[in-house]
Amino acid sequence: MALAQDLAEQLAKDTVAASEQLGDENLPEEIARAVGASSPTTEEFFRTAVRTILAEKRARKLLERKLAAAGMTAKPPEA
Numbered sequence: 001m002a003l004a005q006d007l008a009e010q011l012a013k014d015t016v017a018a019s020e021q022l023g024d025e026n027l028p029e030e031i032a033r034a035v036g037a038s039s040p041t042t043e044e045f046f047r048t049a050v051r052t053i054l055a056e057k058r059a060r061k062l063l064e065r066k067l068a069a070a071g072m073t074a075k076p077p078e079a
Contacts, residue, residue: 004042011035012049016057 011031019027028050036043067073 001041004039005045008035008042008045009049012046012053015046016050016053 012028015028015031019025028047032043032047032050035046
């Protein structure tokens, strides 16, 4: 299952980035349906990865706002 998870995670990263570039918040749902038509397991991995990526982005923005309000800056994420 590691292959399915790895592929789903990379697809989720690419999809979220494309969604932001295109301004299309429905893109992840469209891709999830396309993936699910062939592999429900991979669809679930994909959906989980998308939710995780989006949650991290929202949390990071909140953290940056809180730190900015306190006159501080966030440490860049480690690679």
